[in-house]
Amino acid sequence: MFAALLLAALLAAQFGAVGIQWVDWSSAWSPAGADAPVSAGAHVLWNIRLPRVVFALWIGAALGASGALTQALFRNPLADPSLLGVTGGAACAAALTIVAFAGAQATLPMAWRPWVLPVSAFVGALSVCFALDRLARWVTPGSISGLLLTGVALNAVAVSVIGLCTYLATDEQLRSLSFWTLGSLAGAGWPLVAAIAVLVLGAAWRAQRLARVLNALALGEEVAGHIGVSAQHLRAQAIVLVALLCGFAVAWCGTIAFVGLIAPHLARSVVGPDQRKVLPASLVIGALLLLLADTFARTLVVPAEIPVGIFTALIGGPVLLVMLADLARRRGGVG
Amino acid sequence: MNLAMAERLPPDTLHAEGLAWPLGAPEAQHARQVEGPAPLLGLAAVETRLGAHGFGPFTSSLRAGERVAILGPSGAGKSTLLKLMSGERAARRGELRFDGVPCARWALPALARRRAVLPQSFAVAFGLPVELVVSLGRVARDHDPGQTGIVASALALAQAAHLAGRRFDTLSGGEQARVQLARVFAQVWDEREALVLVDEPLAALDPGLQFELMDALQVFSAERGHALVAVLHDLNQALSGFERLWLMQQGQLIADLPANRHAVGALERLYGIGLRCVDGSDGGFAVITQRCVASNAEVPA
Numbered sequence: 001m002f003a004a005l006l007l008a009a010l011l012a013a014q015f016g017a018v019g020i021q022w023v024d025w026s027s028a029w030s031p032a033g034a035d036a037p038v039s040a041g042a043h044v045l046w047n048i049r050l051p052r053v054v055f056a057l058w059i060g061a062a063l064g065a066s067g068a069l070t071q072a073l074f075r076n077p078l079a080d081p082s083l084l085g086v087t088g089g090a091a092c093a094a095a096l097t098i099v100a101f102a103g104a105q106a107t108l109p110m111a112w113r114p115w116v117l118p119v120s121a122f123v124g125a126l127s128v129c130f131a132l133d134r135l136a137r138w139v140t141p142g143s144i145s146g147l148l149l150t151g152v153a154l155n156a157v158a159v160s161v162i163g164l165c166t167y168l169a170t171d172e173q174l175r176s177l178s179f180w181t182l183g184s185l186a187g188a189g190w191p192l193v194a195a196i197a198v199l200v201l202g203a204a205w206r207a208q209r210l211a212r213v214l215n216a217l218a219l220g221e222e223v224a225g226h227i228g229v230s231a232q233h234l235r236a237q238a239i240v241l242v243a244l245l246c247g248f249a250v251a252w253c254g255t256i257a258f259v260g261l262i263a264p265h266l267a268r269s270v271v272g273p274d275q276r277k278v279l280p281a282s283l284v285i286g287a288l289l290l291l292l293a294d295t296f297a298r299t300l301v302v303p304a305e306i307p308v309g310i311f312t313a314l315i316g317g318p319v320l321l322v323m324l325a326d327l328a329r330r331r332g333g334v335g
Numbered sequence: 336m337n338l339a340m341a342e343r344l345p346p347d348t349l350h351a352e353g354l355a356w357p358l359g360a361p362e363a364q365h366a367r368q369v370e371g372p373a374p375l376l377g378l379a380a381v382e383t384r385l386g387a388h389g390f391g392p393f394t395s396s397l398r399a400g401e402r403v404a405i406l407g408p409s410g411a412g413k414s415t416l417l418k419l420m421s422g423e424r425a426a427r428r429g430e431l432r433f434d435g436v437p438c439a440r441w442a443l444p445a446l447a448r449r450r451a452v453l454p455q456s457f458a459v460a461f462g463l464p465v466e467l468v469v470s471l472g473r474v475a476r477d478h479d480p481g482q483t484g485i486v487a488s489a490l491a492l493a494q495a496a497h498l499a500g501r502r503f504d505t506l507s508g509g510e511q512a513r514v515q516l517a518r519v520f521a522q523v524w525d526e527r528e529a530l531v532l533v534d535e536p537l538a539a540l541d542p543g544l545q546f547e548l549m550d551a552l553q554v555f556s557a558e559r560g561h562a563l564v565a566v567l568h569d570l571n572q573a574l575s576g577f578e579r580l581w582l583m584q585q586g587q588l589i590a591d592l593p594a595n596r597h598a599v600g601a602l603e604r605l606y607g608i609g610l611r612c613v614d615g616s617d618g619g620f621a622v623i624t625q626r627c628v629a630s631n632a633e634v635p636a
Contacts, residue, residue, distance in 0.1 A: 216471050273461035
């Protein structure tokens with residue numbers, strides 16, 4: 001599995017708008033040192049291409065893991081982190097930042113400006129998740145389907161706010177808003193890669209400790225209670241993890257659809273339904289999927305690139321239909 | 336509390352104590368004296384609501400090793416009482432104590448190691464394999480070296496050993512019931528004096544399996560000193576395999592009586608049917624239901 005991951009990463013780094021020679025790969029170890037002039041290929045490889053490839057892997061892993069957690073939480077193989085309102089909340093905050101607080105942004109120092117959008121989207125994703133948890137506890141205490149419906153309601157509000165922002169936006173704002181919404185991995189650099197690596201590893205470690213208990217949830221909330229698992233505590237922890245993983249991904253890359261939905265499904269078909277195996281497998285498969293999608297996205301129409309969100313949705317839609325048909329055939333129904 | 340004390344109490348209290356006897360048959364009156372150590376499960380005026388319907392107050396207690404069948408017409412609140420005892424439904428008033436300690440003060444995993452519940456219906460997501468479903472009964476134990484063996488033994492006891500390796504969602508209703516029963520066995524397999532609550536455990540099974548699994552449940556509980564509480568519809572199962580009958584009607588526990596021939600009259604009035612006793616070859620007896628409305632008027636509204 002990890003060999004496949006490494007091979008895919010190397011191949012993905014090889015393809016791109018700028019050709020990479022073998023000598024570029026070895027430049028990092030060449031004795032010339034940092035002062036020596038490096039070829040364009042080596043510069044692209046080490047400072048643009050590789051960070052992006054590694055970033056795609058980590059973001060894919062985050063999306064895959066958050067998808068697996070969401071599906072375990074809702075006991076439904078068709079659930080997706082965007083159901084919880086994470087994506088909606090992030091997009092809503094981003095839209096507000098672009099349109100409503102455009103003036104406030106201009107007052108910030110130049111160096112901070114690129115961070116404004118991701119940070120506000122991250123805050124938006126997190127705050128929707130916590131609002132969701134509080135609200136669901138208050139409106140429909142203890143019920144996981146109630147949590148789902150609360151998420152749908154919050155998502156509707158977020159979508160309407162985005163719609164309002166779109167309506168009020170200037171042409172330029174509209175362009176940056178729609179570009180953000182489509183999703184891209186182009187902003188990757190090594191510091192960001194390090195940040196998400198720490199986040200994903202930490203969250204994955206925590207999620208793995210929850211996995212045994214998440215299995216209990218598959219028996220239903222009541223039975224989980226009977227065997228000593230509090231669905232309420234579990235769901236609070238799972239929501240925080242989903243918010244962190246998916247919120248980070250959405251904040252920096254926009255909405256990348258379907259990876260969170262399809263990765264756990266593929267994982268289950270490979271390793272079976274045991275969450276202790278599904279979670280790590282979703283992590284790896286999510287990473288591979290997004291790397292694949294991103295590699296296509298930036299190589300198909302060289303020198304331009306397609307936003308990766310368009311690409312995942314384009315592939316994901318038909319795959320989802322196949323999954324639905326498969327589910328219906330096996331169980332005589334969906335759900 | 337003995338009978339003499341009960342007579343001095345106002346009628347309300349009498350009812351609340353579960354000692355009232357509106358069905359008549361004073362010779363069957365069974366004043367239960369709680370003595371010695373704390374009962375395994377104690378209910379003190381526990382009440383709950385479900386929509387517009389109130390249930391309770393229920394007051395009763397049960398000792399380790401006792402076998403209680405909850406009987407009553409549909410909608411009488413049997414499952415609700417069981418859900419109160421299993422902690423699935425929170426009490427609006429009153430207090431439940433497990434092993435002398437209020438249930439609210441028990442940690443959920445600690446309680447789950449000594450209280451197992453077989454619900455009336457179950458749906459398992461993701462098509463988990465049978466062994467995983469059964470082993471989840473032991474999820475409350477952090478360190479569980481004997482798990483594999485216990486899961487296999489529990490499956491065998493529930494007549495489900497042949498189902499190992501299958502996906503739960505591909506099993507028939509009766510097979511699913513057996514796997515869930517195995518899960519309950521596994522949950523309290525190596526404990527002493529636990530509480531086993533089952534809600535119509537055998538409804539989806541054929542008669543032969545019903546006999547075998549009811550025997551298995553009773554032997555399993557007896558060997559370990561577990562108290563067994565079952566919601567049942569089959570009167571013969573209740574009369575032959577249980578010591579106490581809790582009769583329920585319209586959300587109230589109206590009687591608590593020993594399961595013997597004297598209970599038959601009360602059962603006739605409870606369901607508004609006639610019952611004919613037939614002696615079995617083994618010294619026991621069975622009842623045959625008959626259409627009969629003669630004593631219906633005596634059933635309290």
